[in-house]
Amino acid sequence: AQSVTQLDSQVPVFEEAPVELRCNYSSSVSVYLFWYVQYPNQGLQLLLKYLSGSTLVKGINGFEAEFNKSQTSFHLRKPSVHISDTAEYFCAVTNSGAGSYQLTFGKGTKLSVIP
Amino acid sequence: DVKVTQSSRYLVKRTGEKVFLECVQDMDHENMFWYRQDPGLGLRLIYFSYDVKMKEKGDIPEGYSVSREKKERFSLILESASTNQTSMYLCASTGRLGDYGYTFGSGTRLTVV
Numbered sequence: 001a002q003s004v005t006q007l008d009s010q011v012p013v014f015e016e017a018p019v020e021l022r023c024n025y026s027s028s029v030s031v032y033l034f035w036y037v038q039y040p041n042q043g044l045q046l047l048l049k050y051l052s053g054s055t056l057v058k059g060i061n062g063f064e065a066e067f068n069k070s071q072t073s074f075h076l077r078k079p080s081v082h083i084s085d086t087a088e089y090f091c092a093v094t095n096s097g098a099g100s101y102q103l104t105f106g107k108g109t110k111l112s113v114i115p
Numbered sequence: 116d117v118k119v120t121q122s123s124r125y126l127v128k129r130t131g132e133k134v135f136l137e138c139v140q141d142m143d144h145e146n147m148f149w150y151r152q153d154p155g156l157g158l159r160l161i162y163f164s165y166d167v168k169m170k171e172k173g174d175i176p177e178g179y180s181v182s183r184e185k186k187e188r189f190s191l192i193l194e195s196a197s198t199n200q201t202s203m204y205l206c207a208s209t210g211r212l213g214d215y216g217y218t219f220g221s222g223t224r225l226t227v228v
Contacts, residue, residue: 009155032216034216036216036217036219041124041222041224042221042222043119043121043205043207043219043220043221043222044205044207044217044219045219046215046216046217046218049216090157090158092216092217101145101146101165101209101211102146102148102163103209103216103217105157105158106157107155107156107157108157108158
């Protein structure tokens with residue numbers, strides 16, 4: 001079984017400042033990792049994913065994340081945030097075995113961008 | 116563009132009513148899921164289905180049931196709505212997780228009064 005811990009429930013940041021949203025996972029097997037974003041009163045949409053290969057993954061809207069196997073982390077970063085990045089962000093994990101179809105989600109981090 | 120469509124964005128129901136939340140996907144996905152989302156609790160899995168007429172309980176199935184008669188449609192049923200079921204309900208589907216992860220619907224915000 002996997003678990004995901006998002007270390008910060010809320011992150012306030014000034015516009016144009018950099019941001020890092022932290023995610024740690026626990027799993028005894030190889031994993032796939034995902035970040036989702038949820039804008040107010042909407043569903044979740046995929047930001048980026050790590051399946052294999054390069055540990056630095058680039059996603060939409062200028063976000064990127066780095067997979068660190070030794071630290072079991074998958075932190076999300078953006079070098080300069082915009083007001084429109086205000087949203088809730090969810091990290092998710094699944095095992096990479098064939099037939100896996102269930103994601104385990106973290107509890108989310110609310111990013112508030114301050115003008 | 117692939118889509119998961121939830122039939123209602125907002126619903127208001129009375130305590131004791133039977134409530135149906137509908138979810139339809141057009142991606143021929145085998146796996147479909149219902150979550151509820153509450154502040155501070157994240158997403159909690161209610162039920163999921165990995166095939167037509169198949170269903171599995173998630174973490175919080177009490178007070179809910181589901182129906183999947185066709186591959187593209189997964190319905191969540193609140194047998195007798197209660198105020199503690201006021202929440203945001205999210206439907207999701209997936210084929211192979213490595214392709215897209217989950218695709219989510221826009222959510223249904225249900226208020227039970």
